[in-house]
Amino acid sequence: MSEDAGQSRTWPVRGGSLPRPLEDVLVIDLTRVLAGPFATMILRDLGATVIKIEQPGVGDEARGIGPFRGDVSAYFMSINRGKKSVTLDLKKPEGRRILLELVARADLVVENFRGGVLERLGLGYDVMRSVNPRIIYAACSGFGHTGPYAERPAYDMIVQGMSGIISLNGQEDGPPARVGTSIGNLSGGLFTVVGILTALHQRERTGKGQKVDVALLDSLFALLENAVARYDVDGEIPRPLGSRHPSITPFEVFESSDGHVVIALCNEKHWRLFCEHVGRPGLASDARFADNKSRTDNYDSLLPLLRKIVRRRSSREWIETLGRIGVPCGPLNNVPQVMADPQIQARGMLAEIEHARAGKFRVTACPIKLSDARVEVTEPAPDLGQHTEEVLSTLLGYSRGEIARLRKEQVI
Amino acid sequence: MSEDAGQSRTWPVRGGSLPRPLEDVLVIDLTRVLAGPFATMILRDLGATVIKIEQPGVGDEARGIGPFRGDVSAYFMSINRGKKSVTLDLKKPEGRRILLELVARADLVVENFRGGVLERLGLGYDVMRSVNPRIIYAACSGFGHTGPYAERPAYDMIVQGMSGIISLNGQEDGPPARVGTSIGNLSGGLFTVVGILTALHQRERTGKGQKVDVALLDSLFALLENAVARYDVDGEIPRPLGSRHPSITPFEVFESSDGHVVIALCNEKHWRLFCEHVGRPGLASDARFADNKSRTDNYDSLLPLLRKIVRRRSSREWIETLGRIGVPCGPLNNVPQVMADPQIQARGMLAEIEHARAGKFRVTACPIKLSDARVEVTEPAPDLGQHTEEVLSTLLGYSRGEIARLRKEQVI
Numbered sequence: 001m002s003e004d005a006g007q008s009r010t011w012p013v014r015g016g017s018l019p020r021p022l023e024d025v026l027v028i029d030l031t032r033v034l035a036g037p038f039a040t041m042i043l044r045d046l047g048a049t050v051i052k053i054e055q056p057g058v059g060d061e062a063r064g065i066g067p068f069r070g071d072v073s074a075y076f077m078s079i080n081r082g083k084k085s086v087t088l089d090l091k092k093p094e095g096r097r098i099l100l101e102l103v104a105r106a107d108l109v110v111e112n113f114r115g116g117v118l119e120r121l122g123l124g125y126d127v128m129r130s131v132n133p134r135i136i137y138a139a140c141s142g143f144g145h146t147g148p149y150a151e152r153p154a155y156d157m158i159v160q161g162m163s164g165i166i167s168l169n170g171q172e173d174g175p176p177a178r179v180g181t182s183i184g185n186l187s188g189g190l191f192t193v194v195g196i197l198t199a200l201h202q203r204e205r206t207g208k209g210q211k212v213d214v215a216l217l218d219s220l221f222a223l224l225e226n227a228v229a230r231y232d233v234d235g236e237i238p239r240p241l242g243s244r245h246p247s248i249t250p251f252e253v254f255e256s257s258d259g260h261v262v263i264a265l266c267n268e269k270h271w272r273l274f275c276e277h278v279g280r281p282g283l284a285s286d287a288r289f290a291d292n293k294s295r296t297d298n299y300d301s302l303l304p305l306l307r308k309i310v311r312r313r314s315s316r317e318w319i320e321t322l323g324r325i326g327v328p329c330g331p332l333n334n335v336p337q338v339m340a341d342p343q344i345q346a347r348g349m350l351a352e353i354e355h356a357r358a359g360k361f362r363v364t365a366c367p368i369k370l371s372d373a374r375v376e377v378t379e380p381a382p383d384l385g386q387h388t389e390e391v392l393s394t395l396l397g398y399s400r401g402e403i404a405r406l407r408k409e410q411v412i
Numbered sequence: 413m414s415e416d417a418g419q420s421r422t423w424p425v426r427g428g429s430l431p432r433p434l435e436d437v438l439v440i441d442l443t444r445v446l447a448g449p450f451a452t453m454i455l456r457d458l459g460a461t462v463i464k465i466e467q468p469g470v471g472d473e474a475r476g477i478g479p480f481r482g483d484v485s486a487y488f489m490s491i492n493r494g495k496k497s498v499t500l501d502l503k504k505p506e507g508r509r510i511l512l513e514l515v516a517r518a519d520l521v522v523e524n525f526r527g528g529v530l531e532r533l534g535l536g537y538d539v540m541r542s543v544n545p546r547i548i549y550a551a552c553s554g555f556g557h558t559g560p561y562a563e564r565p566a567y568d569m570i571v572q573g574m575s576g577i578i579s580l581n582g583q584e585d586g587p588p589a590r591v592g593t594s595i596g597n598l599s600g601g602l603f604t605v606v607g608i609l610t611a612l613h614q615r616e617r618t619g620k621g622q623k624v625d626v627a628l629l630d631s632l633f634a635l636l637e638n639a640v641a642r643y644d645v646d647g648e649i650p651r652p653l654g655s656r657h658p659s660i661t662p663f664e665v666f667e668s669s670d671g672h673v674v675i676a677l678c679n680e681k682h683w684r685l686f687c688e689h690v691g692r693p694g695l696a697s698d699a700r701f702a703d704n705k706s707r708t709d710n711y712d713s714l715l716p717l718l719r720k721i722v723r724r725r726s727s728r729e730w731i732e733t734l735g736r737i738g739v740p741c742g743p744l745n746n747v748p749q750v751m752a753d754p755q756i757q758a759r760g761m762l763a764e765i766e767h768a769r770a771g772k773f774r775v776t777a778c779p780i781k782l783s784d785a786r787v788e789v790t791e792p793a794p795d796l797g798q799h800t801e802e803v804l805s806t807l808l809g810y811s812r813g814e815i816a817r818l819r820k821e822q823v824i
Contacts, residue, residue, distance in 0.1 A: 046606075162750060163750055221779070243587070
């Protein structure tokens with residue numbers, strides 16, 4: 001597959017016989033849609049065994065979110081690759097009993113229900129810990145399991161609005177713009193993985209598991225970067241600034257003669273090189289533009305000059321000529337353009353997985369490259385309940401007869 | 413401090429005597445500005461000892477990036493809290509020798525130079541591994557250490573432009589908008605932390621370290637979420653959509669009578685409840701709007717109706733009334749509003765740190781809440797070289813006389 005071919009040129013360095021770094025980790029995955037599944041996707045890419053528990057006959061809602069290839073959701077496929085699917089009705093006592101049998105053998109449980117939902121089913125952290133003191137229980141919810149909003153429903157968009165990130169995004173004086181990807185879910189999923197691996201590290205010393213509680217709102221708030229610091233110091237409410245950076249100039253998207261190009265200069269050497277290269281060395285010695293602070297303070301005078309200069313050449317010319325003198329410059333790619341980018345290809349960042357019925361899907365691969373471990377994306381997402389019998393018989397020792405009974409009683 | 417007060421109501425559950433989860437991890441931190449320092453900030457919040465190596469007399473460039481309180485950068489303060497600063501001139505042989513003495517005693521080295529920079533200084537992974545086979549060497553660079561762009565300079569803005577994320581962000585047919593926070597640096601830093609903790613986990617079994625190579629470009633590409641899947645299936649180039657979601661409706665920012673409000677409905681129950689609540693049950697039974705797919709396909713007919721409805725009440729009224737019936741709705745907060753939010757306060761997400769000269773700074777805290785470990789933000793960022801003598805004498809056993817000589821020779 002193309003993923004393997006891409007990765008073997010680069011990572012892993014020592015070839016295909018390497019271990020998978022989390023291959024000893026067994027995850028019981030109760031998550032749905034995006035934040036939780038994104039977290040367990042990363043764990044799976046890193047080699048963990050992920051058993052996805054789904055409601056019989058229904059499954060993860062993301063199975064019903066388009067676009068579809070054949071009867072398979074490409075959305076579901078991309079974030080559930082390589083996981084196993086086991087159906088289990090947690091509203092039935094026997095379903096809950098089987099879940100706890102799995103928990104007893106696992107390292108992690110991950111869930112992204114609203115706060116309180118699993119507890120009301122009798123499946124809270126205290127119950128799980130009582131069957132397995134080593135279990136790490138990770139909850140990834142909109143607002144976290146404590147505080148006044150703990151039991152409120154939340155989706156990515158609600159959390160984006162509350163977190164302040166939309167107040168920094170989009171054009172100056174323009175209408176509000178959502179960050180163009182579900183960044184609340186994705187950052188919450190990432191911080192959940194960090195929490196899980198941290199708890200695994202601590203368990204090596206203590207022998208005990210613990211609860212990891214990550215909120216999407218907290219996660220996005222932690223990504224406001226310098227906005228809180230700026231407000232804390234100068235009391236000015238941070239606002240959207242289009243494509244420019246609040247405190248670095250020039251650092252934005254410009255119109256070229258045939259499209260757009262990004263020019264981003266962080267230091268005085270780059271600024272001097274740029275001004276000389278475009279035949280305007282006087283700009284670099286102009287007191288209004290002499291250092292980054294002056295350029296940012298005098299942005300309104302500088303911008304029209306730069307716009308006029310950049311409009312003279314094509315994007316490709318800028319990227320080549322500035323690239324040659326080491327001045328940071330790059331294209332403004334759309335999705336097919338970045339998918340075709342030689343660096344993305346060389347890094348094996350576009351994986352191909354094949355589903356038995358629906359055929360091939362291209363998905364983004366894992367950005368973590370390790371020198372002495374295999375990190376790979378090669379398997380498709382499971383069909384609903386595809387591994388129920390395998391897991392029940394192999395892991396829990398259920399007989400064919402027992403499995404048939406459970407199926408008849410719609411427990412699985 | 414307010415952080416402690418906030419956290420003690422919620423996390424940790426069992427009080428102040430808990431261990432810090434990464435307290436046994438020693439990090440040698442060669443990072444500057446944002447992506448790398450954000451990664452080591454998370455490690456420090458989780459309890460690792462982080463020794464930041466800085467060029468004598470100059471230090472991390474971020475010390476010079478505003479805004480400032482007194483002579484201290486609030487930007488630098490927020491992402492370097494709790495670290496130790498040691499000055500060391502890596503261009504001098506003795507500086508490099510001392511660095512390798514530190515590496516010999518450490519668990520991790522983290523750096524975010526351009527690919528090839530440390531190798532040319534004789535400080536690549538192979539050298540570090542030869543003095544410490546257990547060392548985990550994490551490199552967080554713009555493009556990664558392999559592939560055709562490996563040695564090119566990159567900043568967040570260049571990577572945002574190349575990754576395709578800007579092609580999804582902002583208004584339909586509007587000018588390009590940067591994601592309003594340095595999401596390339598922040599996501600690269602987060603994936604670096606995941607890579608580090610994964611390598612630590614593997615080291616428990618193998619006893620050996622390895623190299624972790626994370627690219628900002630790869631990291632942002634991995635956050636494109638469903639855009640690659642959508643393009644792969646339908647061949648349409650994904651575009652910015654303002655505040656709406658590409659495949660869920662209604663899921664966006666609306667104008668209320670006095671500002672903005674976010675309404676985000678993911679399932680049919682919420683849609684029915686909403687329509688009944690606003691006295692328009694007919695909308696829910698209208699075939700054009702009967703399910704999420706129909707609502708998304710008929711967005712242009714639905715939107716004007718919804719806009720008219722939402723404009724009738726204030727944001728606060730919507731949040732209260734929809735909240736009461738369990739329909740997801742929330743405010744569009746700016747930075748001071750989210751800082752004052754009761755949930756952010758209850759979760760201890762706003763920390764206060766105090767610098768001896770410059771006074772108090774408010775910073776975002778760590779979103780990882782653990783039941784049996786202390787995760788806390790209480791210490792300020794270090795002054796340049798503040799811990800040079802402490803680290804050289806305590807960790808490496810240098811005498812006062814030797815330290816004085818090194819200072820005279822400008823090695824430290």
